[in-house]
Amino acid sequence: MKDQITSRDEIEGAVHHDLRHDSAIKHVTGRAEYCDDIAEPVGTLHAYLGVSNVTHAAIRSLDLSAVRDAPGVIGVLTAADIPGANDISPTGRNDEPVFPTDRIEFHGQPLFAVVAETRDAARRAAELAQMEIEALPHALDPVAAIDAGYPHVTDPLKLERGDVAAGFAGAAHRLQGRLNVGGQDHMYLEGHISFAIPGEDDDVVVHCSTQHPSEAQHMVAHVLGVPSNAVTVNVRRMGGGFGGKESQMNLFACVAALAAKKWNRPVKIRPDRDQDMTATGKRHDFVIDYDVAFDDSGRIQAVESQFAARCGWSSDLSGPVTDRALFHADNAYFYPHVRLTSRPMKTNTVSNTAFRGFGGPQGVVAAERMIEEIAYRLGKDPLEVRKANFYGDEGRDLTPYHQQVTDNILERLVGELETSADYQGRRKDILAFNTANRFIKRGIALTPVKFGISFTATHYNQAGSLIHVYSDGSIHLNHGGTEMGQGLNTKVAQVVADAFQVDVSRIKITKTTTEKVPNTSATAASSGSDLNGMAALDAAQQIKARLVGFAAEHWGVSETEVAFLPNAVRVGTEVMGFDALIKAAYMARVHLSAAGFYKTPDIHWDRAAGKGRPFYYYAYGASCSEVSVDTLSGEYKVERTDILHDVGRSLNPVLDRGQVEGAFIQGMGWLTTEELWWDDAGRLRTHAPSTYKIPLASDAPRIFNVDLAQWSVNPERTIKRSKAVGEPPFMLGISVLEALSMAVASVADYRECPRLDAPATPERVLMAVERLRGAV
Numbered sequence: 171m172k173d174q175i176t177s178r179d180e181i182e183g184a185v186h187h188d189l190r191h192d193s194a195i196k197h198v199t200g201r202a203e204y205c206d207d208i209a210e211p212v213g214t215l216h217a218y219l220g221v222s223n224v225t226h227a228a229i230r231s232l233d234l235s236a237v238r239d240a241p242g243v244i245g246v247l248t249a250a251d252i253p254g255a256n257d258i259s260p261t262g263r264n265d266e267p268v269f270p271t272d273r274i275e276f277h278g279q280p281l282f283a284v285v286a287e288t289r290d291a292a293r294r295a296a297e298l299a300q301m302e303i304e305a306l307p308h309a310l311d312p313v314a315a316i317d318a319g320y321p322h323v324t325d326p327l328k329l330e331r332g333d334v335a336a337g338f339a340g341a342a343h344r345l346q347g348r349l350n351v352g353g354q355d356h357m358y359l360e361g362h363i364s365f366a367i368p369g370e371d372d373d374v375v376v377h378c379s380t381q382h383p384s385e386a387q388h389m390v391a392h393v394l395g396v397p398s399n400a401v402t403v404n405v406r407r408m409g410g411g412f413g414g415k416e417s418q419m420n421l422f423a424c425v426a427a428l429a430a431k432k433w434n435r436p437v438k439i440r441p442d443r444d445q446d447m448t449a450t451g452k453r454h455d456f457v458i459d460y461d462v463a464f465d466d467s468g469r470i471q472a473v474e475s476q477f478a479a480r481c482g483w484s485s486d487l488s489g490p491v492t493d494r495a496l497f498h499a500d501n502a503y504f505y506p507h508v509r510l511t512s513r514p515m516k517t518n519t520v521s522n523t524a525f526r527g528f529g530g531p532q533g534v535v536a537a538e539r540m541i542e543e544i545a546y547r548l549g550k551d552p553l554e555v556r557k558a559n560f561y562g563d564e565g566r567d568l569t570p571y572h573q574q575v576t577d578n579i580l581e582r583l584v585g586e587l588e589t590s591a592d593y594q595g596r597r598k599d600i601l602a603f604n605t606a607n608r609f610i611k612r613g614i615a616l617t618p619v620k621f622g623i624s625f626t627a628t629h630y631n632q633a634g635s636l637i638h639v640y641s642d643g644s645i646h647l648n649h650g651g652t653e654m655g656q657g658l659n660t661k662v663a664q665v666v667a668d669a670f671q672v673d674v675s676r677i678k679i680t681k682t683t684t685e686k687v688p689n690t691s692a693t694a695a696s697s698g699s700d701l702n703g704m705a706a707l708d709a710a711q712q713i714k715a716r717l718v719g720f721a722a723e724h725w726g727v728s729e730t731e732v733a734f735l736p737n738a739v740r741v742g743t744e745v746m747g748f749d750a751l752i753k754a755a756y757m758a759r760v761h762l763s764a765a766g767f768y769k770t771p772d773i774h775w776d777r778a779a780g781k782g783r784p785f786y787y788y789a790y791g792a793s794c795s796e797v798s799v800d801t802l803s804g805e806y807k808v809e810r811t812d813i814l815h816d817v818g819r820s821l822n823p824v825l826d827r828g829q830v831e832g833a834f835i836q837g838m839g840w841l842t843t844e845e846l847w848w849d850d851a852g853r854l855r856t857h858a859p860s861t862y863k864i865p866l867a868s869d870a871p872r873i874f875n876v877d878l879a880q881w882s883v884n885p886e887r888t889i890k891r892s893k894a895v896g897e898p899p900f901m902l903g904i905s906v907l908e909a910l911s912m913a914v915a916s917v918a919d920y921r922e923c924p925r926l927d928a929p930a931t932p933e934r935v936l937m938a939v940e941r942l943r944g945a946v
């Protein structure tokens with residue numbers, strides 16, 4: 171039975187080593203299969219959404235006869251065609267109908283779907299609806315909504331610690347301000363899409379571009395009025411999600427499934443880019459009012475802030491998003507006395523949703539604005555003020571939500587970056603440059619990030635997996651996470667390869683499907699590899715334990731004498747190939763499949779009390795950016811960015827670096843050129859790449875040095891002591907905003923904080939320059 175084999179030193183794709191994304195070649199050669207590439211069965215129909223052309227109105231009548239009569243049309247779907255619940259609210263608040271019946275709540279709201287033989291026919295017919303409405307006054311932004319007495323879409327959160335009144339009373343300095351932080355479109359390369367194939371009885375299979383297959387499954391079942399076991403949702407990969415497919419796919423999955431069951435034919439729905447941008451939610455923009463007290467050294471004594479957010483017409487995920495803004499309103503800084511409140515405002519706009527950082531970035535920008543304000547008021551380098559306020563030892567280690575910061579590595583990380591980027595030397599040079607140059611001004615800023623890892627909804631922090639080892643020794647890996655480009659499947663495969671000590675090429679990565687792993691959480695909150703890596707490891711260990719038990723008994727050795735070597739197994743003194751062991755185990759009727767499970771330990775959160783340990787740990791990072799600004803036009807360029815980011819012991823450094831680079835650029839885009847603009851009538855006028863400017867390759871920093879903190883190890887027992895990487899580096903983009911601020915401040919000799927709102931478009935930069943120069 172045993173064959174002698176020579177074992178290599180190390181498996182291919184070992185953890186902590188670079189391994190390219192499993193689909194990298196398929197991505198760049200166009201062979202990666204997305205939802206729209208799945209071969210369409212004969213008879214496939216196409217759906218398209220018909221949307222409102224008013225912003226807020228009572229619906230008197232909706233006449234779809236011209237739509238029905240249009241060429242190629244099979245029929246229409248309205249609220250009346252929904253056999254189950256007309257609701258796709260992801261939090262069970264019952265405030266989000268698939269199609270409204272009596273009220274239009276935003277411009278571009280989906281009102282019905284038309285189903286036709288071709289997508290083109292459906293799209294043309296969708297324009298033909300006739301409506302009678304009674305227009306109502308609208309409120310588009312959070313300030314207008316507050317003024318109009320609009321409700322909160324969900325309960326506000328309050329975080330409080332210390333004695334805020336006393337903190338303000340005893341302070342040497344105090345200042346107040348308001349910061350507007352814009353939203354952001356996800357601009358995933360692949361837009362929303364769902365493709366439903368009806369089956370017998372109640373069954374339906376939905377291929378859906380989603381970060382949250384279990385929720386799509388649950389929603390389709392809820393809307394069809396069938397149990398979840400009738401609905402299967404599959405996703406092999408997304409062409410990007412960035413939070414935009416955590417809940418917003420529900421509409422498309424449900425419309426495709428409703429139509430597929432109604433006409434008993436496969437139905438696909440794919441909005442064009444303009445409709446994707448107008449009909450689906452984005453990052454929340456915020457209006458943040460802050461009041462901060464501090465001493466002569468710049469140390470903060472008390473903070474009171476309100477965070478009002480444009481949530482849109484329904485709650486969607488606005489509750490947890492606005493909560494997370496408060497959880498990050500401290501960023502890396504200790505506030506001795508603090509009160510933070512959220513105001514999740516209903517508005518007559520599309521319902522805003524998850525987007526990388528999930529509200530956290532908006533909180534962090536507010537913290538950094540306060541630091542800037544303090545620095546300019548005291549005439550100090552903002553970095554000095556940052557350092558003076560870092561979390562520290564006992565007495566300075568409690569967050570506004572009463573979680574103790576025990577793993578703080580920022581001082582070291584920021585110190586290292588300050589040196590490697592030569593912050594001090596370059597700042598001196600820049601100050602001199604600005605004195606010598608009249609129109610081109612430079613700025614530099616070094617900003618830190620601390621980001622809490624875990625879903626704040628504690629029950630979300632669980633994951634499952636399913637591993638089969640086939641009798642030929644090949645391995646089939648499934649877990650509840652979804653692949654959206656971040657490389658989750660590669661990392662989880664590395665974990666499993668490491669557990670069995672086999673080459674990663676032996677492991678088949680398969681689509682995510684609700685049939686294999688049930689009740690999964692969204693792949694979100696950066697937790698994909700933390701949760702699914704652990705669940706996969708659990709399954710692998712179960713199978714390994716059975717193999718060890720079998721080998722010990724079969725070959726008469728003790729279990730401690732069975733060891734997994736690279737692509738081989740040692741049993742006593744003999745070494746055999748992995749395949750040979752599996753074959754023998756199969757012949758002896760050993761169970762070679764296992765379902766794994768994981769839940770994050772040691773976390774708890776009492777929202778009503780505003781206290782707990784919502785986060786298992788923190789991920790840290792820092793970036794230093796230098797910009798040059800043409801003060802005659804407001805145009806600017808990022809000259810150089812240096813980043814040092816903490817991913818614990820990286821599962822895969824090259825993928826993690828990719829995440830850090832991409833997140834920085836996306837964060838920079840959010841704060842600089844990506845502007846969402848609604849006209850007074852409530853129409854989003856920036857609804858295509860022609861008017862909405864994401865960063866181009868040419869916008870990347872001219873010099874871009876990205877490093878991972880090699881020495882960092884997660885103190886918690888995470889998968890291989892790694893840390894989550896997906897969202898935290900998004901906030902590294904803030905160094906660009908602060909560097910722009912310094913360049914602008916230079917025109918008035920740094921006497922005043924420029925109070926740049928985000929996005930700091932060239933237009934806003936120019937206006938700030940003009941204001942400081944006293945021109946307006």
Ligand code: MTE
Pocket residue numbers: 409410411412413525526527654655656658693694695696697698699829832895896897
């Ligand atoms: N990277 C790519 N390429 N595409 C994406 O859509 N989404 C981000 C981040 N990185 C995203 C990405 C967001 S919002 C999250 S929450 C995480 O990836 C989710 O994946 P993870 O938990 O496996 O890191």
Ligand code: HPA
Pocket residue numbers: 416487490494524528624625626627630692694695696
């Ligand atoms: N982060 C991201 N997505 C989420 C969260 C969170 O904390 N909670 C619910 N969905």
Ligand code: MOS
Pocket residue numbers: 381411412413414416524525526527528693694695696897
């Ligand atoms: Mo990411 S916003 O948590 O999908």
